[in-house]
Amino acid sequence: MEIHHDKHHATYVANLNKAIENQSGLPEGNIEELLKNLETIPEAIRTAVRNNGGGHANHTLYWEILMPGGSKSPTGSLEKALQSEFGTLDKFTEQFSSAGLTRFGSGWAWLALDPMKKLKVYSTANQDSPISQADMPLLGMDVWEHAYYLKYQNRRADYIKAFMSVVNWDVVSKLYEAAMS
Numbered sequence: 037m038e039i040h041h042d043k044h045h046a047t048y049v050a051n052l053n054k055a056i057e058n059q060s061g062l063p064e065g066n067i068e069e070l071l072k073n074l075e076t077i078p079e080a081i082r083t084a085v086r087n088n089g090g091g092h093a094n095h096t097l098y099w100e101i102l103m104p105g106g107s108k109s110p111t112g113s114l115e116k117a118l119q120s121e122f123g124t125l126d127k128f129t130e131q132f133s134s135a136g137l138t139r140f141g142s143g144w145a146w147l148a149l150d151p152m153k154k155l156k157v158y159s160t161a162n163q164d165s166p167i168s169q170a171d172m173p174l175l176g177m178d179v180w181e182h183a184y185y186l187k188y189q190n191r192r193a194d195y196i197k198a199f200m201s202v203v204n205w206d207v208v209s210k211l212y213e214a215a216m217s
């Protein structure tokens with residue numbers, strides 16, 4: 037996790053900063069504004085912003101929603117919404133895990149809220165962010181090999197199981213409630 041944060045995430049931040057320095061006319065505001073408006077970004081730096089900006093935003097969420105011993109399951113309105121969308125919490129976990137397991141190569145599994153406020157589970161390739169497709173990410177699971185190779189080698193399924201056991205559902209529930217209010 038230290039290498040993941042201090043080396044991998046830090047590299048995305050450094051490369052994003054390098055790509056956008058001395059650029060004018062970029063969407064103003066925060067990283068979300070850049071990712072929401074990729075098509076308006078000059079072509080010469082668009083891929084760098086997509087990859088490194090996505091890398092920064094995705095990892096920022098990843099660190100926020102993980103906590104050893106964090107609240108073990110969703111509560112309140114998120115719990116109800118997950119049950120209504122996926123049937124049961126176990127079925128949601130199954131679908132989310134499977135999105136991560138079946139993503140070929142590098143990418144992320146997501147629980148995201150679409151513009152119609154519907155919960156969705158899917159995966160994206162590389163560092164592509166749900167924000168770039170107008171969705172709001174609530175829970176993101178990094179399935180790049182760099183996320184698990186040192187501890188789990190090729191056993192992505194074991195990493196996914198371990199990941200699900202340290203999700204801090206309080207944070208995910210708060211993101212959901214804020215987005216719905």
Ligand SMILES: [Fe+2]
Pocket residue numbers: 040044095178180182183
């Ligand atoms: Fe990562």
